Amino acid sequence: MVQTGIRQTISQIAGICKQLDQVSLMEVCGTHTVSLFRSGVKSQLPANMRMISGPGCPVCVTSQGYIDAVCELATREDVAICTYGDMIRVPGRTGSLEQLRGQGADVKVVYSVRDALGLAEKNPERKFVFLAVGFETTAPATAAAVLEADGKNLINFYVLMCHKLVIPAMSALLSAGDVPIDGFICPGHVSVVIGVQAYEPIVENYGKPCVIVGFEPAQMLVGILHLVRQVAQGQARLENVYDVAVTDEGNKIAQQLLEQVFEPGQAIWRAMGTIPASGLELRKRYKRFDALAQFDLTIGPDYDPPGCRCGEVIQGKVEPNSCSLFGMECTPIRPIGPCMVSSEGTCAAWYKYGRHGG
């Protein structure tokens, strides 16, 4: 039985949307993209509501140059790559980590950076490089691992930094102004760390409503209702409907860890280019853990695989079915771009759960 509450929220959203021509809401986070599809909520939204997936899938926003550097590193005999699962299937110039593993490269899928650290401790003869990918959700764990490695004087544990920050990406999208966005469904997990107040600049500088939302269907629908209400009333406020987990100030301990180990630095985003202060770099004191320097790696230029439009998809400029490769040459079996690889990727969600390409 569908809960009455859910049914009511859906009809309230529909009622408000009737008064509007078109509403475009961006869900910043990849987990929201998947949850909207997997829960069926997307199929229950009014026809004039467009849900735009934003740059919140960590794998998708990783530049192709980084992927190529990782693949190069994986071919070195004394190196083991430790990575979250989604990264292993992103194709680089010379193949993916999954393919390299098939050819003998030492690629280990870990669920937490702590496991990578454990492997390094257990196998002192090998060098372990953790691919530090993800937003403010995963970055504190990386910071904690670096501190632990430092405390234990580990000399065979490294991180290849690629952590990114959500707010600068949202600002960059709004500054570019290419995509009409009426409001943001702000990420749940990231907000637990950064807190409600982190979004104030988005509301104040760009006049866009922001609502922080959890991942349960009922939660997402309430968040969408709050957003369309603001849009209909011409308001731009910051609201938090995920207050069981997200506080105004966020997680102070996690923020302190980030502050202690990292400093903001420019970061290369797939297709969005270099955005100032949108990434995290190791502070000088911890530079010895930086795989980039220690292995003399360079992150080459970013590029999209030929024909692939992932770069536009992650900015909400096009929907997956606008890409001529979508569902044809590019499928979860043989993905060409990262948005089809990642379990949080927009293309993968459209392909897996959408009946008519969405």
Next chain:
Amino acid sequence: MSTPTETSQDEKIVLAHGGGGELTRRLVAERIMPKLGNKLLNPLTDSAVLTTNKGQISFTTDAYVVQPLEFPGGDIGRLAVCGTVNDLAVMGAFPKVISLALVIEEGLSLSVLDRIVDSIADAAKEAEVIVATGDTKVIEHRQGDGMTITTAGVGEMLEGIELSTERITPGDVIIVTGNIADHGLAVMSAREGLAFETELESDVAPLNHLIGGMLKQGAELKFLRDPTRGGLAGVLADLAEDTGYSVEIEEDKIPVSRIARHTAELLGLDVLTVANEGKCVAVVSEHDADRVLKTCCEHRYGKNAAVIGRITESAPPLVELITRSGGRRLVQRPYGEELPRIC
């Protein structure tokens, strides 16, 4: 520079080829079946049905490579016996004998081996099968603590039973015999590099007595399959593909424990695609559904059985889920091994 879409003879096997999803299906269809296909193999069912001068027998083989060897709720030994028994049972056979080939890596502790053999003996006793033949090999140290088991199994086909997707028609209902996703999540919780605390235990169990009971009802039971790798989603995708009909299931009717649902959510996995080793999916005529369900629920391995959906005429043939919020989405066979997400 070659683009990632080009296929070449240099393409190598990756782990996901063995994940039981779409990639496995294609590997078998494209690389193996054109060369080895024959009347017995072509249906690619869990076991082959052979006609002897004394009636029909069912014949199966399987390999077990689970890591770690011991996991909450079971181990590779119990898994090998139950997996083989279940592959025979879902074809409508009563399992009689199995073979075991143990390939052991040097360095395996004898106490681990003892526990695994004990567990083989217990499972065989429970399933009433005899380990009739076997082989033991030792190979050099690879990953350490390793062991794989390859089995074969033979069962006697129960008389008067005809299980085939060809008998399925729109209106038939789909039953699953209990909580899904426990096995895959329990194994994952114990895997190196992924260890997390959970109360979940694998559901690994021999289903021949449960299935025997269901078949003996005389109900119009049309098809049985154990949703192992690829999970419930894999079995239902096969059903839609083989029958040409659609499958509609309802999320709030699918039995899944709270812990399993939350663990899967935490890991970013879909419970529908997670492996089971002690569950069976049955397609039954609607008028017999209650009877079959009751039989299931009376058995220790079928306690939480439920009707989860039905076969429909909706075209094209797809598997569709009506979600708890009342929305709809597709259910597809997973690509390969499903991996936990990043955040």
